[in-house]
Amino acid sequence: MSEFPHHRARKRFGQNFLHDQGIIQRIVRSIYPREGDRLVEIGPGQGAITEFLLDGAGQLDVIELDRDLIPILKLRFGLNPNFRIHEGDALKFDFARLKTDDKPLRLVGNLPYNISTPLIFHLLEYQGLISDMHFMLQKEVVLRLAAQPGENNYGRLGIMAQYFCRVDYLFTVGPGCFNPPPKVDSAIVRLTPHKELPHPCKDVKMLSRVVREAFSMRRKTLRNTLKQLVSSDELEQLSIDPSIRPERVTLEEFVRIADFIHDRNT
Incomplete structure (x- = not known):
């Protein structure tokens, strides 16, 4: 990685860059990118898993808010004709514009802790266009997403996510896998939108x-x-x-x- 410009993680963007190769490979195996997939990576950072997604799927859109990271990503991946970068805020991004054919979107991201809940609510609005989502989140957020009635973490986030999606807590990721290390554990979650809602609501x-x-x-x-x-x-x-x-x-x-x-x- 040393041939690429160094970028210091920014607190205001909630950045923690993944560097543990074992965890990176485990995440990629969980996503299992395949040729022809319409993959979308939210917040690719310095591209720790980007290259593996691009190699597996052959096509990748990334959404990055930090302007200083864009040149680093362009330097690494810009010559690949199947790599497209969108500078902008995922919270305001219209994911429908990435849907250009009948293939559903597959979303991936290491989501900043400070925007993860509103971003998930934003993405649920597009659940009809998405086949699955794999996110790295604060462990506490994943516990809330997966919580069942009677558990302490059960609440609005989990109920609304489970209305639209099947939620699978995949595995925990410790602070040492990141630079700088966050103060809390992270976890990988898979959200799979239901083909038929188990409990459809009138409104x-x-x-x-x-x-x-x-x-x-x-x-x-x-x-x-x-x-x-x-x-x-x-x-x-x-x-x-x-x-x-x-x-x-x-x-x-x-x-x-x-x-x-x-x-x-x-």
Whole structure:
């Protein structure tokens, strides 16, 4: 790597560059890029896994916000006609413009901790165009994505991700694999959008609102957190106990509540 210009990781972009070759290879094996894949890498950094993605798929779009990294990436990969770089913020990026044929997008990224949750919500809006997503995230975020009812990490992020996707916690990555080392463990997660939603909802915006309100005060009961939207009697009609806390309510039950409010309001 020494022939490429050195770039110091920037705190404001939440940058931690992956350097452990064993972990890099394990991530690439998990993604398993194949010839003809439409791969998109968010935040390639200095290109630690970029070259392996490009070798495997033969075509790669990357989205990078840090202007100082763009020349490094262009120097390394710019002569490859199948490599395209998009300078911009993934939070505002229109992923639909990368879909040029009937092949779904495969997304990959080492996501900065400070934007990972809003970025995942942004990407879920494009789930119909995506076959899978492999992300390196703070371990705590992956635990939240994969959490089941009754677990401490269960909340809005996991429920809405699991509404759209199957979530697989693949493996943990320690701080020593990065430069500079972050203060927390990271983990690799695979999000696979459902071909058919297991619990389709009549109004996803209403579902999102119900879940957000329910978890606005985690320690309170559904009766209290949802009182602006639905009464205790109505919850009982739906066979849902109004005295339980939101972390014990399943995705299917949240959909039932949202559908009830939708039907009552229309």
